[in-house]
Amino acid sequence: MLRPWNLLLKKRVNIDLDGPRYLQIAHGLIHEIERGRLLPGEYLPSSRDLAETLKVNRKTIVTAYEELIAQGWLASVGTRGTRVSTSLPEGDATNAPHLSAKSTGVSAETEYPFLPAPDRLLAIPAGKWRKLDEGVADGRLFPADLLARAYRKAAEGASRANALHYRDPRGSPRLRQEIASMLRRQRGLMVGAENICITRGSQMGVFLTARILIRPGDAVLVERLTYEPAVAAFRACGAKIVTVGLDEDGVDVADVERACRKHRVRAIFVTPHHQFPTTVSMRPERRLRLLELARQFAFAIIEDDYDHEFHFGAQPLLPMASYAPARVIYAGSMSKLLVPALRIGYIAAAPKVVDALAYQISLIDGMGNTVTEEAAAELLESGEVRRHVRKTAQIYARRRDAFARNLDSEMHRLIDYRLPDGGLAFWLQFKDMAALDRLEQRAPEIGLSFASSQSYAAEEGTERGLRIGFASLTEEEAKEVLQALRRCAEP
Known part of the structure; x- marks a missing residue:
């Protein structure tokens, strides 16, 4: 029955x-x-x-x-x-796990522990937003036909050479050679292909560097205002974050020395060319002192030189990696040179460090993107990257000046700022924190998305501000955005 x-x-x-x-x-x-x-x-x-x-x-x-x-x-x-x-x-x-009424067959809960995402995600929220970036290139300025031709040539060449298969996780040999050549000619780094590891953006490079340097409990020094994704990467590897001072001349090296005498410091993360987020440049004497402290206390300097080519005043200082390669791990990106969607970064370091990074890549990726890397190599070898940088540097200089004029006309009662000598963003400091609070509260209501003022602070109580990129906005777009920000900030 x-x-x-x-x-x-x-x-x-x-x-x-x-x-x-x-x-x-x-x-x-x-x-x-x-x-x-x-x-x-x-x-x-x-x-x-x-x-x-x-x-x-x-x-x-x-x-x-x-x-x-x-x-x-x-x-x-x-x-x-x-x-x-x-x-x-x-x-x-x-x-039994609870399933919502709209369940698609996958539980909304789990019966196993995992590391949850933080309350403030490092991503754009879902929905339709106008994203104000923190200083990226305008992808509309790079001719799409050049990019398409480079991809086509790369794909055809890789196919003929039977190179569309798994290969060296350090990256395309041709691209590594081209990047090494670019760094020698333009940034003074005496490197070869053996010193280069290709990554999918500079953030991946920073994370991989953290993986090979840090053990749980090691101290990593960061400036009190810094790049939040880098801090998150260090913490994910078990680092103890120790903040050091920052002023108009860059990192406070006396503070660095005090931290080294108090903690077991494994590394310091700096952006000396255009400090992130404040845009200030580290003075030569501080660079030399920081390098001496790295030698004395045996820690690595992670130098993120994310927008070296874009400078509007005097010739930029050479990277620290150019005169102390044994103490510096140098991170860079081609996304700022060409288009943000071209996810190519690189690390320049000693060959054994490159091998260690490549091993980490083999664990998570196996290899990079052969066609994209070969396309980037083609653009470098043909001179298109160099020509594009020369052209866009002039455009970005005009946009920087226009952005400053619009700041003066729209927000002069609300903010203070300094005209950046280089880079692709402004650091806005608010005269009244209540205005900043109103702006951040109201902006989502009109569909504006930007990094929170809290995101730049490596510790509680640090001064707040906003980093707003100007390069990806035309003058008309910038004026419209600043008018919207002013309306949000006003009582």
Whole structure:
């Protein structure tokens, strides 16, 4: 005698979702078994009865049953019907995970621990937003046909050379050679291809560097205002974050020395060319003192030179990596040179460090993107990158000046700022923190998204401000944005 069907399956199985109905029914039955509402050996209704209950074709139920029998969830018992397999352990409905009414078959909760995301995510919120960046290139300025030709040539060349397969995780040999050549000519780094590791953006490079340097409990020094994703990467590797001072001449090296005498310092993260977020440049005497402290206390300097090419006054100082390569791990990016979506960064370091980074890449990626890397190498080798930088540097200089004029006309009563000598962003300091609070509270209501003023602070109580990129905005767009920010900030 068949056991009575004591579940209201119509309420248990959601067949209004996308996808084959038989799979939705099969998933619903699996969940009932996992929850303990269908026990091992319990008989299911006939395919005809269940089809009538769920208002579907009988063939759909037959297919669902056959799928579950094949997977081992159900067993056919000849003329007696279909039942839950007796080889399954009994479930426990009282400990079953809660599923929302809109469940797609995947629980909203888990029965295992994991590291959750922080309250403030490092991403743009969902929905339609106008994103104010923190200083990126205008992707509209790079000719799409040049990029397309470079990709086509790269793909064809890689195919002819049988290079569309797994390869060296350090990156494309051609691109590594081209980047090394660029760093020698333009930034004074005496490096070769053996010193270069290609990454998918400079942030990946910083994270991989943290992986090979840091052990849980090691101290990493950062300026009190700094780049939040880098801090997050260090913390993810178990670092103890120690903040040091910052002023108009860059990092406070006396503070660095005090921190080194108090903590076991493994590394310091700096952006000396255009400090992130304040845009100030580290003075030569401080660079030399920082390098001496690195030698004395045996820590690494992670130098993120994210926008070296964009300077509007005097010739920029050479990177610290150019005159102390044994103490500096140098991170750079081609995304700022070309288009943000071209996810190519690089690390310049000693060959053994490059090998260690490549091993970490092999664990998470296996290899980079051969076609994209070869396309970037083509653009470097042909001189298109150099020509593009020369052209856009003039455009960005004009946009910087226009942005400053618009700041003066729209927000002079609300903010103080200094005209950046280089880089692609302004650091805005508010005269009244209440105005900044109003701006951050109201901006989402009009669809504006930007990094929180809290995101730059490496410790509680640090002064707040906003870093707003100007390079990706035309003069008209910038004026419109600043007018919107002013309206949000005003009482």
